[in-house]
Amino acid sequence: MNLRAETGQITLWVLGLALALLGLGGISVDLWRVMGERSELAVIADSAAVAGANGIDVDWYRATGEVRLDESLAQDLALSILSQEDVVVVGLTVQNDQIVVEIRREVLFSLLNILTAGQDPSVTVDVVGRATADLS
Numbered sequence: 001m002n003l004r005a006e007t008g009q010i011t012l013w014v015l016g017l018a019l020a021l022l023g024l025g026g027i028s029v030d031l032w033r034v035m036g037e038r039s040e041l042a043v044i045a046d047s048a049a050v051a052g053a054n055g056i057d058v059d060w061y062r063a064t065g066e067v068r069l070d071e072s073l074a075q076d077l078a079l080s081i082l083s084q085e086d087v088v089v090v091g092l093t094v095q096n097d098q099i100v101v102e103i104r105r106e107v108l109f110s111l112l113n114i115l116t117a118g119q120d121p122s123v124t125v126d127v128v129g130r131a132t133a134d135l136s
Contacts, residue, residue, distance in 0.1 A: 005055050027112030037107045038125050045101045045129025052078030052099040053131035067133050101129040
């Protein structure tokens, strides 16, 4: 057995293993970051939808006894919440007694950015929040 012929082999294995662990660690850290951003966006979308669901058309309710949203008031209430956040509003729909808020945010990777040679990889996270106006 010639030990001189195998000089440096362990170094290559350790280097390869370290790069693989860095890649897996980057994927897991960035994946958890995306999941956290998605949870935060869900809270923002739900908050905006609930705020918008408070925009009840009072005159319509008094005249008919039916709960219906005032479209402009509901949108203004929802947008007042969304304007405080760093999100892109994809859609804001008011129909009768329901409001639907669709928002988006781009999440840049942090550790995977090292492995992609500075290409700024990212994931776009879309979330929908819904609320229904109810006086009971």
